[in-house]
Amino acid sequence: MLCKGRLMDAKVKRKPGGFEVILSKALYEKEAVFAATYALSGLCRNRVEPAQAGYVKVTLELLDSCPDADRARVENKFMNELIDQQLRLDLEKRYGAIRRLIVQQAFAPLDNLKAAVKKIVGRD
Amino acid sequence: MLELSGTPSAITRPFMGVISTKTSAWFNGKPVIFLAGSPDNLRRLPFRPWGRKNLAACIVPAASKFTPPPKIPCIFDVPRDYCADLRDGDVVLIAPDGRIMVVYKAGSPYNSILATNRCNSLCVMCPQPPDRDPDDLYENNLQLISLLDPKTTEELGITGGEPTLLGEDLITLVQTCRQKLPNTVLTLLTNGRRLKDLEFARALVKAGSPNLLIETPLFADNDTEHDAVMGAKGSFYETLQGLHNLALLGQPVGLRTILHAMTIKRLTQYAAFIYQNLPFVFQVAFMGMETRGLASKNLAQLWVDPFDYQDQLAHAVRYLARRMVPVSIYNHQLCLLPRELWPFARKSITDWKQAYPPACDTCSQRECCGGIFGTGEKHSAFLRPIS
């Protein structure tokens, strides 16, 4: 199960003009946290810093330029983005090697594609 | 295959010959089978062509007064209306029991060589289930090719069974066609599985080029369903590899699917798969099912009235036509097709299988329509004349 339950674990603290989230490193990797904050960097000023052991704190402050329509949605948007980014990372771990194999096979076909596939996937 | 019979005389083994109704056109040393009765008053041959050893046999219609030359193999008492179906240039196989099998109809676009009865698949709707081959099939086929008229044979099919099971012999067969019939367009029907071997594919393409067309059945956009229809696990990806090999070799290749309960559900996905993965095909043919052989046996599992799948068919046809993939609809009656699909319908049913039920008598489109399979067990419940 990749997605369900992750939202529950995040502790959100609302502050004037923004919010703060404490995220468990066991659930979210650094790349996912950075990618999610990047995606919102047009709307917020973001800060990522260490919290207590095993956790990371993300602070998002809405920019003055952030459109009103987006203000109320930023928190939701961030949490969804975070899940999507972590899911992408998980999928990439599983399928990144296949993606690279496809590109390799496209431009420099392998002598033994089957063996290469078997090595990555465990079956051909 | 059209078959006649009569009373045999002096036939010791099966043999093949070219039908001739004229006494003047015996040439090339090809064995001639003289069809007596035209002109009807001819009582005996005016000269002794058998002296040139090319009179192989005579066919004598019932009530004919014709007297064949002595010692020539003959079949007497062949019903007259059947004789009327025979034309100069037809090739027939004569059997000791008096059967006359028409193996080639001159001027017909539906002629084909049955390369083998054997097959490496077992399609759920196969009209002609696989069988063992007679010992002389291959030699007979080579002989048949040598009997055809290169000037008038515009098209010739090579079918099976699965012709590629002949291996090297298929290459020779195709080469023979190429040499003896240099202007004939050959259409090879194969499931393409063996063409996953690039070297075999290369030899075949080289033997047939440039007048060889290859048509291959593909039944689904995924291996699960295709393999189930073919009755052969792994066949989907073998066929795809074969098709890609052919594309690599510049060989024109067309696809066919047969419409029934197992193929009709995902017809648009099937069309999409072809466009994405096989955009090089010269044609995609959607074929109505001939309810014969295994199709008849598995009818309960397979039957969908063509009337009921018009929407799916129309959607898939339009999908491909938009993308400039040529589409043909085979074996469908115009009264069971929406008008927008009429331009894609072809009169495809082999002449000797073609039939028109009584409902067609008053139909305004009869001339444009291919009719139904006279050989089929079940037909649509919605056949009706178009006014």
Next chain:
Amino acid sequence: MPFRFSPVASNRMLVVNEVGEFIFLDRQTFERLVSYDLAPNTGIFLDLKGKHFVTDTAVTPVIDLLATKYRTKREFLKSFTGLHMVVVTLRCNQRCNYCHASSQPTDQQRWDMTPETAVNVVHKIMESPSEVIKIEFQGGEPLLNFEVVKTVVREAKRLNRKKNKHLDFVICTNLTLVDAPTLEYCKKEGITLSTSLDGPKEIHDRHRLMRTGEGSYDRFMQNLHFSRSILGHDGVNPLMTASQESLSHFNEIVDQYAALGFQGIFLRHVNPYGYAQNDATIQSFVYPMEDFVEAYKKALLYIIELNLAGTPLVEGYACILLSRILTPFCTGFVDLQSPTGAGINGVIYDFNGEVYPCDEARMLAKMGDRRFYLGNVNRDSYLDIFTSPVLQELIEVSCVETLPGCHSCPLQPYCGADPVRNYAIQGDLVGHRPTSDFCMKHKAIIEFLLELIDQDDPGVMDVFWSWITNRTLAEVRGEAPCSN
């Protein structure tokens, strides 16, 4: 199998594979997909399998199929630099408010390309390995230095006797200076004209002004008809540029293009460079991209309606994107490619022989930033220019697979990068997607097209395919009488 995904406005998940095959999934189905919870015999699983998002059986043949498609999609990489833009003069008899070509008064001959430079340009062009070469004459107004146009054409054709490439010539002209000898020459040499038409008179004349200050519309129309009478109806192709004022008049502009019998229109957002940033008219050209996108969507639906009602008219931008989305083939488009088309597929030669990867890069140089200068045809060799570190850097920072924000975007197979634009607007080559209006525009329009395709309206699909395959609606529908 690998894929990319992103939520879309319709509250569904858009899922796209490496070669651009896509599917919309509702949230629940997507959850089940990524939790490996879809049964292999269900319709949705087979849908995903047919598009190579999943496989429960063989893997190797699927990878092979995807690799073949991937190679086909990237075939543009083989045709290195096919589009060569030659600025034969900076002089212009017009002074349009949004011009980004740094036009100069008509009497200043020192802004002309010399015949010697022109010959050197042609020699560089003909060294390109591309089999298809398109030479586009730009300005300024190229007709003000027509002798050099002729020099380029003559020299290119002479060299091509040996090279045997497919050679095309286009002159980008405001049409106000065409005369019979010029047009006869174009006809003889097989040159087509590309021009600018922003809409009906009020819209066109608002920004497309003569140097003397009056509007150019009347002369344009007169000369359009005159040009067509010699070059043939399709010998002149117009481009439109959308100012803020035209956004609410897209339908009238479309109507005008249709009435004039043009084959297509390209609804184009103005480039935020050059004179377009002048204070006096800035409000006409610096408008929110959202406004353009909304106007574009409405106009596109209107154009589709027009087509269905019997007036064939292609929207060029949609046509390119649709080809990318719907066909398995490669669709070259210099402005939206990965790696960037600038320099790789197109290149521009300034009047003084300086070479830049694109017009925007040339503009930056005019404004004092020579960041993208590749070399000069009068001094440098072909290899010096086309393997310059600048070009290599551009390629490195324009592969969408590696760009932040792009790397996980499902629209990757349809999109591209424009590092020069990133640099000009956002200050660095990589750019910042969350605030990029280039990204916003393409994302919104591509998603809009994907939704339209997903709705699968037969009429709309017929129109789209008539554009992609350049056929009439009747041909697309296969309408023909019974042939038997």
